[in-house]
Amino acid sequence: MVLTAAFQSALVVGLAATLTTATVIAAEPPAERYITVASTTSTENSGLFGHILPLFEERTGIKVRVVALGTGQALDVGRRGDADVVFVHDRAAEERFVAEGHGVDRRDVMYNDFVLVGPRLDPAGVAGMSDITAALRAIRDASAPFVSRGDRSGTHAAELRLWQEAGVDIGTVEGSWYRQTGAGMGASLNTAAAMDAYLLSDRGTWIAFRNRDDLAILVEGDDRLFNQYGVMMVNPERHPQVKRADAQAFMDWLVSPEGQAAIAAYRIDGDQLFFPDATT
Amino acid sequence: MGDFAAASRAAVELLASGDPKLLEIVALSLQVSLSAALIASVIGLPLGAALAVSRFPGRRTLVVVTNALMGLPPVVVGLVVYLLLSRAGPLGELGLLFTPQAMVIAQSILVLPIVVALTRQAAEDAWAEYRDLLHSLGAAPLRSAVTLLWDIRHSLLTTVLAGFGRAAAEVGAVMIVGGNIDGVTRVMTTAIALETSKGDLPLALGLGTVLISVVVAVNAVAYLLREAAMRRYG
Numbered sequence: 001m002v003l004t005a006a007f008q009s010a011l012v013v014g015l016a017a018t019l020t021t022a023t024v025i026a027a028e029p030p031a032e033r034y035i036t037v038a039s040t041t042s043t044e045n046s047g048l049f050g051h052i053l054p055l056f057e058e059r060t061g062i063k064v065r066v067v068a069l070g071t072g073q074a075l076d077v078g079r080r081g082d083a084d085v086v087f088v089h090d091r092a093a094e095e096r097f098v099a100e101g102h103g104v105d106r107r108d109v110m111y112n113d114f115v116l117v118g119p120r121l122d123p124a125g126v127a128g129m130s131d132i133t134a135a136l137r138a139i140r141d142a143s144a145p146f147v148s149r150g151d152r153s154g155t156h157a158a159e160l161r162l163w164q165e166a167g168v169d170i171g172t173v174e175g176s177w178y179r180q181t182g183a184g185m186g187a188s189l190n191t192a193a194a195m196d197a198y199l200l201s202d203r204g205t206w207i208a209f210r211n212r213d214d215l216a217i218l219v220e221g222d223d224r225l226f227n228q229y230g231v232m233m234v235n236p237e238r239h240p241q242v243k244r245a246d247a248q249a250f251m252d253w254l255v256s257p258e259g260q261a262a263i264a265a266y267r268i269d270g271d272q273l274f275f276p277d278a279t280t
Numbered sequence: 281m282g283d284f285a286a287a288s289r290a291a292v293e294l295l296a297s298g299d300p301k302l303l304e305i306v307a308l309s310l311q312v313s314l315s316a317a318l319i320a321s322v323i324g325l326p327l328g329a330a331l332a333v334s335r336f337p338g339r340r341t342l343v344v345v346t347n348a349l350m351g352l353p354p355v356v357v358g359l360v361v362y363l364l365l366s367r368a369g370p371l372g373e374l375g376l377l378f379t380p381q382a383m384v385i386a387q388s389i390l391v392l393p394i395v396v397a398l399t400r401q402a403a404e405d406a407w408a409e410y411r412d413l414l415h416s417l418g419a420a421p422l423r424s425a426v427t428l429l430w431d432i433r434h435s436l437l438t439t440v441l442a443g444f445g446r447a448a449a450e451v452g453a454v455m456i457v458g459g460n461i462d463g464v465t466r467v468m469t470t471a472i473a474l475e476t477s478k479g480d481l482p483l484a485l486g487l488g489t490v491l492i493s494v495v496v497a498v499n500a501v502a503y504l505l506r507e508a509a510m511r512r513y514g
Binding site for chain 1: 304308368369372377423460461462464474477478479
């Protein structure tokens with residue numbers, strides 16, 4: 001009796017383990033219809049996708065799997081053919097991506113802006129400035145701690161462009177005030193909050209960010225802080241596995257009146273995070 | 281202290297809510313990490329026992345290497361598996377990148393050296409004790425390895441659990457090969473990393489508490505099973 005029970009339990013455990021493995025390893029790939037989108041941490045962390053994707057899925061039955069990375073990394077994923085669509089925010093890099101034949105059919109989708117965030121105490125005295133380059137120079141002059149993404153993201157690219165326009169050769173900066181985290185927007189915000197540092201953030205992530213501590217927006221509104229998001233398909237000529245029709249449907253929906261309205265409707269505490277600006 | 285109080289509250293609320301999304305993430309974590317531990321054990325237990333009873337040139341080097349590989353950096357394993365499974369890589373045809381299968385593969389690679397090294401050590405200790413007996417019985421190496429494995433079966437449970445713990449705790453590999461896709465490849469550790477980056481530290485720590493509870497539960501079940509087995513089989 002005892003032995004039978006023991007055998008039975010051993011059998012059950014063994015069976016359960018085998019089944020688990022079988023379902024994970026040998027399972028049929030899920031039959032659901034989906035596309036993979038390589039996008040940025042700002043669109044995912046801000047909650048935008050959580051708001052608009054269910055609407056798209058309901059309309060078309062196509063699931064969207066989002067892999068959220070920095071813009072540079074997201075473009076790499078597209079370049080390797082590991083996504084169907086790339087949805088990022090670094091126009092120069094996107095145009096290069098298309099020119100090199102990695103992507104096709106790039107379109108503007110929406111914009112928001114970057115903001116200079118820093119400690120309320122504001123050791124560099126930049127609060128309220130309307131010229132972002134003057135603010136950056138003031139931070140440099142004060143050697144006030146500045147956190148840079150340092151990860152080839154769209155925000156990092158924008159930051160480097162602004163330093164250049166400010167006439168600061170950030171590559172040769174000496175001293176410890178300029179600190180690269182090599183991490184995503186949220187992780188860098190956590191770092192800046194912990195060390196009372198300045199940093200450039202996209203407004204969407206900032207609005208959705210919960211651990212602000214003593215940080216606040218100090219400079220905003222300069223035209224050079226404009227932040228354009230674009231979408232493009234990974235070149236199906238080069239990567240035949242790209243789900244052309246479904247990818248096209250997603251891109252068409254994003255720039256359609258319905259998609260654009262969905263983007264505009266996403267708010268946190270009444271603040272609109274992204275402003276649709278598709279031209280079609 | 282406020283942070284930890286908020287985190288405990290978040291953990292309790294998470295568990296009490298029975299949020300289907302949370303359950304899905306916990307289930308996937310268990311599925312992926314248990315599968316990885318199982319696969320690594322199926323391969324690693326015999327390898328470890330074989331390594332214990334066999335003698336060949338380069339064996340000591342192999343032992344040192346296996347021991348060292350217990351410290352394989354998950355992020356490196358993730359990167360290698362990513363490059364292999366990427367469409368541009370040698371196994372790209374399989375289309376496994378950003379799937380739970382890819383996560384199982386990466387974690388199996390991480391867990392395998394732990395299982396091999398710990399099994400080898402335990403089997404070698406037992407081998408020292410039984411070598412003469414097994415020799416006098418004229419047992420072949422294969423027969424010896426099987427006998428040893430059976431003899432140390434109770435300590436092997438700890439070996440497998442160590443492997444499972446490693447898999448359930450790592451974030452570097454599953455983040456890269458899984459992509460942390462909502463509803464598809466999001467597991468406990470990548471969800472914690474995500475909430476941390478959103479700045480929702482109480483929720484992140486609450487999820488961490490849930491993860492630890494789940495790992496404790498798995499270990500408790502394993503312990504009870506072992507006790508029951510010992511009572512029945514002696």
